[in-house]
Amino acid sequence: MTSPRWSLFERGVIPAEIARQVGVSHQIVSDWRTAWRQSGREALRAAGRAGRRPKLSSEQLAEIEAALAKGAEANGYTTDLWTLPRVAEVIERLSGVAYHPGHVWYILRDQLGWTWQRPARRAVERNDAAIERWVKQRWPQLKKSRVANFAGVAWFVQEETTDLLL
Secondary structure (H helix, E strand, O other), rough: OOHHHHHHHOOOOOOOHHHHHHHOHHHOOOOOHHHHHHHHHHHHHOOOOOOOOOOHHHHHHHHHHHHHHHHOOHHOOOOOOOOOOHHHHHHHHHHHOOOOOOHHHHHHHHHOOOOOOOOOOOOOOOOOOHHHHHHHHHHHHHHHHHHHOOOOEEEEEEOOEEEEEE
Protein backbone atom coordinates (compact mmCIF):
# COMPACT_ATOMS: atom_id res chain seq x y z
CA MET A 1 0.00 0.00 0.00
CA THR A 2 1.51 3.33 -1.02
CA SER A 3 1.70 6.42 1.17
CA PRO A 4 -1.51 8.21 0.03
CA ARG A 5 -3.60 5.21 1.10
CA TRP A 6 -2.42 5.15 4.72
CA SER A 7 -3.63 8.73 4.97
CA LEU A 8 -7.15 7.36 4.39
CA PHE A 9 -6.77 5.50 7.68
CA GLU A 10 -5.65 8.70 9.44
CA ARG A 11 -8.70 10.52 8.07
CA GLY A 12 -10.99 7.78 9.39
CA VAL A 13 -12.28 6.52 6.06
CA ILE A 14 -14.08 3.20 6.54
CA PRO A 15 -12.45 0.01 5.17
CA ALA A 16 -15.30 -0.63 2.69
CA GLU A 17 -14.72 2.77 1.04
CA ILE A 18 -10.95 2.25 0.94
CA ALA A 19 -11.49 -1.20 -0.58
CA ARG A 20 -13.70 0.29 -3.30
CA GLN A 21 -11.15 3.02 -4.12
CA VAL A 22 -8.16 0.68 -4.14
CA GLY A 23 -9.91 -2.24 -5.81
CA VAL A 24 -9.32 -4.91 -3.16
CA SER A 25 -11.54 -6.80 -0.74
CA HIS A 26 -12.84 -5.31 2.51
CA GLN A 27 -10.93 -7.99 4.48
CA ILE A 28 -7.59 -6.97 2.95
CA VAL A 29 -8.17 -3.37 3.98
CA SER A 30 -9.08 -4.52 7.51
CA ASP A 31 -5.80 -6.43 7.67
CA TRP A 32 -3.92 -3.34 6.47
CA ARG A 33 -5.65 -1.17 9.06
CA THR A 34 -4.76 -3.62 11.85
CA ALA A 35 -1.10 -3.57 10.75
CA TRP A 36 -1.16 0.23 10.53
CA ARG A 37 -2.58 0.55 14.07
CA GLN A 38 0.05 -1.79 15.47
CA SER A 39 3.17 -0.60 13.66
CA GLY A 40 2.31 2.61 11.80
CA ARG A 41 3.29 3.50 8.26
CA GLU A 42 6.25 1.09 8.12
CA ALA A 43 3.88 -1.88 8.44
CA LEU A 44 2.22 -0.87 5.15
CA ARG A 45 5.33 -0.81 3.03
CA ALA A 46 5.36 -3.33 0.19
CA ALA A 47 6.14 -6.79 1.48
CA GLY A 48 7.92 -7.75 -1.71
CA ARG A 49 7.19 -10.56 -4.06
CA ALA A 50 4.23 -12.78 -3.25
CA GLY A 51 4.53 -16.47 -3.95
CA ARG A 52 7.39 -18.73 -4.84
CA ARG A 53 10.39 -17.43 -6.69
CA PRO A 54 10.71 -18.74 -10.26
CA LYS A 55 12.78 -21.87 -10.68
CA LEU A 56 14.32 -20.60 -13.93
CA SER A 57 16.35 -17.41 -14.14
CA SER A 58 15.98 -15.07 -17.10
CA GLU A 59 19.38 -16.28 -18.38
CA GLN A 60 18.21 -19.90 -18.25
CA LEU A 61 14.97 -18.97 -20.04
CA ALA A 62 17.00 -17.24 -22.78
CA GLU A 63 19.19 -20.34 -23.17
CA ILE A 64 16.12 -22.59 -23.34
CA GLU A 65 14.41 -20.36 -25.89
CA ALA A 66 17.52 -20.35 -28.08
CA ALA A 67 17.65 -24.15 -27.97
CA LEU A 68 13.95 -24.43 -28.81
CA ALA A 69 14.31 -21.97 -31.69
CA LYS A 70 16.87 -24.30 -33.30
CA GLY A 71 14.14 -26.91 -33.66
CA ALA A 72 13.46 -30.34 -32.27
CA GLU A 73 15.74 -32.15 -34.73
CA ALA A 74 18.68 -29.96 -33.68
CA ASN A 75 17.96 -31.06 -30.11
CA GLY A 76 18.21 -34.75 -30.96
CA TYR A 77 14.63 -35.68 -31.86
CA THR A 78 13.70 -37.60 -35.00
CA THR A 79 11.06 -35.10 -36.16
CA ASP A 80 11.00 -31.32 -36.01
CA LEU A 81 7.79 -31.26 -33.95
CA TRP A 82 7.83 -29.83 -30.44
CA THR A 83 5.64 -31.54 -27.87
CA LEU A 84 5.29 -30.53 -24.24
CA PRO A 85 7.16 -33.64 -22.99
CA ARG A 86 10.02 -32.87 -25.40
CA VAL A 87 10.20 -29.25 -24.23
CA ALA A 88 10.19 -30.47 -20.60
CA GLU A 89 13.16 -32.73 -21.42
CA VAL A 90 15.08 -29.86 -23.01
CA ILE A 91 14.39 -27.61 -20.00
CA GLU A 92 15.62 -30.30 -17.63
CA ARG A 93 18.70 -31.05 -19.74
CA LEU A 94 19.73 -27.38 -19.98
CA SER A 95 18.79 -26.12 -16.53
CA GLY A 96 18.50 -29.17 -14.29
CA VAL A 97 14.95 -28.10 -13.37
CA ALA A 98 12.25 -30.70 -13.95
CA TYR A 99 8.74 -29.58 -14.90
CA HIS A 100 5.61 -31.59 -15.51
CA PRO A 101 4.80 -31.44 -19.25
CA GLY A 102 1.44 -29.85 -18.40
CA HIS A 103 3.20 -26.92 -16.72
CA VAL A 104 5.60 -26.42 -19.63
CA TRP A 105 2.78 -24.76 -21.61
CA TYR A 106 2.61 -21.93 -19.04
CA ILE A 107 6.34 -21.33 -19.39
CA LEU A 108 6.13 -21.28 -23.19
CA ARG A 109 3.11 -18.99 -23.28
CA ASP A 110 3.58 -16.68 -20.29
CA GLN A 111 7.35 -16.39 -20.03
CA LEU A 112 8.56 -16.96 -23.59
CA GLY A 113 5.55 -15.59 -25.49
CA TRP A 114 5.17 -18.68 -27.67
CA THR A 115 1.83 -19.76 -29.12
CA TRP A 116 0.35 -23.14 -29.89
CA GLN A 117 0.59 -24.11 -33.55
CA ARG A 118 -0.94 -27.13 -35.21
CA PRO A 119 1.27 -28.70 -37.88
CA ALA A 120 -0.19 -29.13 -41.36
CA ARG A 121 -1.27 -32.74 -41.88
CA ARG A 122 0.46 -33.79 -45.08
CA ALA A 123 1.71 -37.12 -46.31
CA VAL A 124 5.47 -37.55 -46.35
CA GLU A 125 5.16 -38.82 -49.93
CA ARG A 126 3.31 -35.67 -51.05
CA ASN A 127 4.54 -34.29 -54.37
CA ASP A 128 3.51 -30.62 -54.55
CA ALA A 129 4.72 -30.22 -58.15
CA ALA A 130 2.58 -33.15 -59.33
CA ILE A 131 -0.44 -31.80 -57.44
CA GLU A 132 -0.05 -28.36 -58.98
CA ARG A 133 0.34 -29.87 -62.45
CA TRP A 134 -2.84 -31.99 -61.95
CA VAL A 135 -4.85 -28.98 -60.73
CA LYS A 136 -3.76 -26.83 -63.69
CA GLN A 137 -3.99 -29.42 -66.46
CA ARG A 138 -6.20 -32.41 -65.60
CA TRP A 139 -8.82 -30.86 -63.29
CA PRO A 140 -10.08 -28.33 -65.89
CA GLN A 141 -10.53 -31.20 -68.37
CA LEU A 142 -12.45 -33.29 -65.87
CA LYS A 143 -14.55 -30.31 -64.83
CA LYS A 144 -15.57 -29.57 -68.44
CA SER A 145 -16.42 -33.20 -69.23
CA ARG A 146 -18.45 -33.62 -66.00
CA VAL A 147 -20.58 -30.56 -66.76
CA ALA A 148 -21.37 -31.90 -70.22
CA ASN A 149 -22.01 -35.48 -69.01
CA PHE A 150 -24.23 -34.56 -66.06
CA ALA A 151 -26.44 -31.98 -67.76
CA GLY A 152 -29.53 -34.16 -67.47
CA VAL A 153 -28.86 -36.09 -64.27
CA ALA A 154 -31.78 -37.37 -62.24
CA TRP A 155 -31.67 -39.19 -58.89
CA PHE A 156 -34.13 -41.94 -58.15
CA VAL A 157 -34.25 -43.29 -54.62
CA GLN A 158 -35.40 -46.86 -54.18
CA GLU A 159 -35.71 -48.76 -50.96
CA GLU A 160 -32.05 -49.24 -50.10
CA THR A 161 -30.18 -48.20 -53.19
CA THR A 162 -29.63 -45.00 -55.07
CA ASP A 163 -29.39 -45.24 -58.85
CA LEU A 164 -27.84 -42.51 -60.92
CA LEU A 165 -29.46 -42.33 -64.34
CA LEU A 166 -28.01 -40.36 -67.22
